[in-house]
Structure formats: C-alpha cells, structure tokens
Amino acid sequence: MNGIHDMGGMHGFGRVDREENEPVFHAAWESRVLGLSRACSAQHLFNIDESRHAIERMAPVDYLGSSYYERWLDRTVRLLVEKGVITREELERRMAQLASGHDPAPPHRDPKLVDRMLRSTKERTPYRQPGPPPRFAMGDRVLTRSDAPMGHTRLPRYARGKHGVIDCVHGSFIFPDTNAHGQGEQPHTLYSVRFDAAELWGASAEPCAPVRLDLWERYLDPLAAAPGRSTS
Amino acid sequence: MSGAYDEHGHHHREPESVLSLRVRALESLLVEKKLVSSEAVDRIVSAYEQDIGPHNGAKVVARAWVDPAYKQRLLTDGTAAIEELGFGGVDLHVVENKPGVHNLVVCTLCSCYPHALIGLPPVWYKSFEYRSRAVREPREVLREFGVDLPESVEIRIWDSSAELRYLVLPERPAGTEGLSEAQLAELVTRDAMIGVALTRPPASAAR
Numbered sequence: 001m002n003g004i005h006d007m008g009g010m011h012g013f014g015r016v017d018r019e020e021n022e023p024v025f026h027a028a029w030e031s032r033v034l035g036l037s038r039a040c041s042a043q044h045l046f047n048i049d050e051s052r053h054a055i056e057r058m059a060p061v062d063y064l065g066s067s068y069y070e071r072w073l074d075r076t077v078r079l080l081v082e083k084g085v086i087t088r089e090e091l092e093r094r095m096a097q098l099a100s101g102h103d104p105a106p107p108h109r110d111p112k113l114v115d116r117m118l119r120s121t122k123e124r125t126p127y128r129q130p131g132p133p134p135r136f137a138m139g140d141r142v143l144t145r146s147d148a149p150m151g152h153t154r155l156p157r158y159a160r161g162k163h164g165v166i167d168c169v170h171g172s173f174i175f176p177d178t179n180a181h182g183q184g185e186q187p188h189t190l191y192s193v194r195f196d197a198a199e200l201w202g203a204s205a206e207p208c209a210p211v212r213l214d215l216w217e218r219y220l221d222p223l224a225a226a227p228g229r230s231t232s
Numbered sequence: 233m234s235g236a237y238d239e240h241g242h243h244h245r246e247p248e249s250v251l252s253l254r255v256r257a258l259e260s261l262l263v264e265k266k267l268v269s270s271e272a273v274d275r276i277v278s279a280y281e282q283d284i285g286p287h288n289g290a291k292v293v294a295r296a297w298v299d300p301a302y303k304q305r306l307l308t309d310g311t312a313a314i315e316e317l318g319f320g321g322v323d324l325h326v327v328e329n330k331p332g333v334h335n336l337v338v339c340t341l342c343s344c345y346p347h348a349l350i351g352l353p354p355v356w357y358k359s360f361e362y363r364s365r366a367v368r369e370p371r372e373v374l375r376e377f378g379v380d381l382p383e384s385v386e387i388r389i390w391d392s393s394a395e396l397r398y399l400v401l402p403e404r405p406a407g408t409e410g411l412s413e414a415q416l417a418e419l420v421t422r423d424a425m426i427g428v429a430l431t432r433p434p435a436s437a438a439r
Binding site: 005006007008009010011012013014015016017018019022024025026027028029031032033034035036038039040042043045048052055064065066067068070073076077080085086090091094095097098099103104105106107108109110113114117118120121122123124125127128154156158159168170173174176190192200201204205206207208209210211212213214215216 | 340368387
C-alpha cells in the first residue's frame with residue numbers, strides 16, 4: 001500500500017538525531033511490548049508480514065505521532081482484536097481493574113514457550129523456503145513493476161517502474177505480499193537489485209551512490225539489453 | 233487509538249502512565265488466556281539486554297580480520313559463518329568495506345536489522361529522518377555522523393526489506409597489526425557494522 005511507512009526518499013524530515021550511550025529500552029513498558037509481541041509470534045497468533053502490514057495500516061497522523069514501540073503496541077492490539085484473541089472492551093476493563101490494584105489473571109507458566117523464544121534468537125530463521133528456480137541471474141537487467149497494490153508489499157514507491165540490475169541472487173524466501181493476507185507463503189526468489197542513484201532521484205542524486213534493494217522476483221520484469229540506457 | 237488531538241487538531245502521544253497501563257493490561261489478558269507467560273517476556277527481554285548486542289557482531293568482524301579463510305566464508309554465506317562462532321537467529325548477508333567502497337545499511341519501510349546478532353537497533357536507525365534520507369542523500373547523512381567520504385568512494389546503500397539482514401564488515405584500521413583478536417573486537421562499534429562510522433585504531437596506536 002502507498003502508506004506513510006514507505007519513507008525512502010521523502011523530503012522534510014531533517015537531521016538524524018542520535019543519543020550517546022542509548023539504553024536498549026527507554027522505559028519498562030517498551031521491553032514488555034517487545035516481549036509480548038515476540039511471544040505472540042512464537043504462538044503463531046500472527047506472522048511477521050501481517051505484523052508489518054498492521055503498522056502500515058495505522059492512520060498516517062498516528063503513525064507519525066507515535067514512537068516506535070507505540071506503533072508496536074498499536075499493531076499488537078490491532079491484530080489480536082482482528083483475530084478475535086481479545087476485544088478492545090476487554091482491554092479497557094482490564095486497564096481499569098489494574099488501575100484499581102487488582103490483577104485477576106492467575107499466574108501461568110510455559111517453559112516450552114520460553115525455550116522456543118530463546119531458541120529463535122540462536123537458530124536458523126524459518127523464512128527461507130524452497131521455491132521455483134530463479135528466473136534471473138546476476139547482471140540481468142530488470143524493470144520493476146509500477147503497481148500500487150492496496151495490500152502489503154516490499155517494493156517501495158521510490159523503486160517502482162525503475163531500471164535495475166540483478167546484483168545478487170539470494171535464494172527463495174516467503175513472499176510477504178501473500179503471507180500478510182492469508183494467501184499462503186508462496187516462496188520464490190529474492191534478489192538484490194542495483195539501481196543507479198540517478199535512475200531513482202534524477203538530477204538531485206548524489207554522485208556514486210547506487211542503491212541495492214532486496215526485491216522478490218514477482219516485482220520484476222525482464223528488460224532486453226537496450227542500447228543507450230545505462231543502469232549500472 | 234494511541235493518542236489524542238487538541239483543539240488545533242495536533243496529535244499528542246498518550247501519557248507514559250496510560251501506555252504503561254495498557255501494556256500491563258495486554259500482558260494480563262494474554263497470561264489469563266494462557267497464550268503468554270510473563271517469564272517468557274522476562275527472558276527474551278533479558279536476552280536482548282544482557283546477551284545479544286554489538287559485542288557479538290564485533291567478534292565476527294574481528295575473526296574475519298585475523299582469518300582470511302573465515303572472512304571468505306563470511307562473505308559467501310554469512311549465516312553459516314556466524315554459526316561457526318555460536319551465533320544465529322538471523323539470515324545474514326555480509327558486505328565488505330574496502331578501498332573505494334563504503335557500505336551503508338537502512339530499512340526504508342520499517343526497521344529490518346540483524347538484531348539477533350548485534351542487538352536491537354538504536355532509535356535513530358528506526359527514525360523517519362534516517363529511513364527517508366539514507367537512500368537519497370547518503371553522503372549528507374554520513375557527514376552528519378562525522379564520516380566525510382570523497383566522491384571517489386562509492387557508497388553502496390543496502391535497503392534491507394526482507395528476512396535477509398545486512399552487516400557491514402568494516403575495514404581493519406591501520407596500525408593494529410599487534411593487536412589480538414579480542415583487542416580488535418573492542419574497536420568494532422555498532423555504528424561501524426551499520427556503515428555510519430569508520431573503525432578507528434585505538435588512541436594509543438594512532439600516532
């Protein structure tokens with residue numbers, strides 16, 4: 001979707017602010033949001049592509065007005081409500097109960113969940129899955145699609161309808177555009193595609209600063225070698 | 233839902249107390265439904281606070297600096313190479329800085345980052361400023377980070393959009409021939425592995 005999250009190349013945001021000796025979390029609630037979100041993933045309540053798309057669906061003004069972990073909280077609640085795991089009323093009631101000093105939830109232990117979550121930080125990730133053989137090889141010239149799908153996609157606006165060159169063939173990965181919408185994992189080849197800065201940004205491009213972007217094969221059309229158009 | 237508007241239509245964040253209460257309520261509901269245990273949240277948070285962090289990536293970089301065969305394996309198959317050192321949880325592609333080439337990693341769409349190896353990303357990496365600008369004006373962004381590269385140096389920007397994550401292998405600084413692998417690892421910063429900093433020799437070695 002052409003959402004506010006698709007920020008590559010936007011103007012107007014100003015200098016990058018940095019914090020020296022930044023802590024891992026700035027408040028305890030941030031760490032709980034991260035942990036809860038990871039636990040929900042480990043319980044397969046939602047997948048990573050659904051979770052990204054849920055953030056993209058925030059109203060733009062809310063997206064821009066929220067901190068990173070506020071956006072994570074918003075998406076976690078949004079997905080759990082949509083999937084019928086909790087209701088917003090239930091959440092409001094529980095907030096009121098906790099505010100009055102009462103937590104009705106009995107303690108729950110789940111050593112297997114702990115083990116699964118910790119192992120996920122050590123073991124291979126599940127996103128690389130067998131798929132059809134690659135259509136393109138290193139050095140092939142491609143044209144990216146200029147679709148503007150309503151749903152989730154990892155082809156950003158700045159790179160649509162652009163000429164690029166296959167820089168690296170990474171293997172077959174789960175396709176976010178379908179996996180975010182319950183349409184299956186449909187794994188197929190992921191490539192790094194190299195774009196000239198001028199192809200993306202025109203005359204305002206900085207010199208000698210090509211962009212490589214990871215793109216799935218379905219975002220790409222073959223481009224016959226055309227004289228006079230440099231893409232490297 | 234996460235916010236309120238004043239009479240001018242401006243957006244305001246919720247107070248921390250309300251956010252914190254909402255998160256506690258969410259945890260309480262999920263615990264009650266036996267979907268989550270608080271211990272599971274505690275343990276993953278503690279892993280990111282104590283065990284996982286830039287020091288792990290620094291060990292990988294230092295090994296590549298002292299062992300050319302390892303470096304080759306790291307550049308060919310980053311995932312398998314970090315497993316040799318006991319790390320995982322990420323499908324990794326390592327890109328090498330060398331004379332005339334500087335690599336810079338960004339995720340313009342969200343916050344993709346090799347966090348299982350080098351920890352959670354800093355706030356600036358997830359900021360609108362970095363995400364919007366790193367692809368279009370990388371030289372200017374790098375100058376703001378104190379890295380001023382001549383135009384003869386190609387800047388390769390990697391916009392990380394998939395479950396394959398990027399790590400920059402910085403150049404080993406001159407004057408570090410006498411350092412041990414562990415001493416070398418101490419020179420490697422998080423920012424250098426993202427590509428917004430160069431690796432400097434220790435002050436004592438810089439004459």
